[in-house]
Structure formats: C-alpha cells, structure tokens
Amino acid sequence: MTETSLAPVRPAGTGETFDVVITRPGYDTIRFHAGWEHRAGDWESRLGQALNCSAHPEGTAVAIEPHADGDGCTSPAIGGGGLVGLAIAIPLERDIQPPESRFPDLFDRLWMVHGWSRAGELWSAACSLADQWAEEEAEAGQ
Numbered sequence: 041m042t043e044t045s046l047a048p049v050r051p052a053g054t055g056e057t058f059d060v061v062i063t064r065p066g067y068d069t070i071r072f073h074a075g076w077e078h079r080a081g082d083w084e085s086r087l088g089q090a091l092n093c094s095a096h097p098e099g100t101a102v103a104i105e106p107h108a109d110g111d112g113c114t115s116p117a118i119g120g121g122g123l124v125g126l127a128i129a130i131p132l133e134r135d136i137q138p139p140e141s142r143f144p145d146l147f148d149r150l151w152m153v154h155g156w157s158r159a160g161e162l163w164s165a166a167c168s169l170a171d172q173w174a175e176e177e178a179e180a181g182q
C-alpha cells in the first residue's frame with residue numbers, strides 16, 4: 041500500500057481506539073466503543089443523521105473521543121447482538137418514556153452498526169419473530 045495521502049493524524053501502531061460519545065442534556069451520557077477511528081467516524085455520521093429523524097433530548101451532541109480503560113463504554117449491540125435479543129427488546133422499548141430518552145433507539149443502533157439496508161432486514165426479521173411469539177402466547181391463552 042502506498043502512502044500518498046496526508047500524514048496520519050496519529051502515528052500508526054499506537055493501538056489507540058475510540059468511543060462515540062452521545063451527550064444528552066438531562067439524561068445519562070452514552071459511550072459506545074467503536075474501536076478504530078474510521079468506524080467511529082461512520083458511527084458518528086450515522087448518529088448525526090439519526091438525530092434528524094428520531095426523538096432526542098434538546099441539545100444532544102455526538103462526538104468521537106479516545107477510549108480509555110474504565111471509561112464505562114459499552115457495545116451498541118442489542119441483546120447480545122442476535123435476532124432473539126432484538127425481538128425481545130423491540131416490544132420492551134415502546135414502554136420506555138419519554139420517547140426522547142430512548143435516543144439512540146434500537147433502530148438507530150442497528151443502523152449505526154450495520155448500515156441502512158441490513159438494519160432494515162434485521163428489524164423486520166425481529167418484528168416477525170416478536171409477532172409470532174405474541175400469536176403463540178395468545179393461542180396458548182385461549
């Protein structure tokens with residue numbers, strides 16, 4: 041690989057990784073561990089777009105910060121990252137009030153990690169599964 045671009049911001053090989061930090065006035069700050077800087081940039085950009093279409097606390101801001109041991113960052117993966125965990129989480133999310141406190145909501149988090157089209161596929165598969173469980177529960181109750 042040839043290095044024709046501008047000099048890197050940081051020397052290569054430092055092992056430094058990054059978090060995406062979501063500051064929500066009136067609510068807890070959220071830190072998602074992104075790892076490499078380019079992924080943190082993708083997440084920051086997608087969360088910035090999510091702010092245009094999802095309820096969020098007034099003044100919410102998204103930024104990239106270096107990760108530090110013990111900084112309390114978490115993974116944005118939902119319910120262990122599987123479809124079952126997502127199908128459990130979707131109906132529960134509706135009960136979280138007020139709506140702006142959910143930012144970034146489950147779909148925003150899927151979009152952030154997987155991009156728009158894959159997030160849509162996962163979402164509809166998880167909703168189908170949740171609907172199937174609800175039907176089975178209703179039938180069992182008759």
Ligand SMILES: [Zn+2]
Binds near residue numbers: 106108111112113
């Ligand atoms: Zn961190």
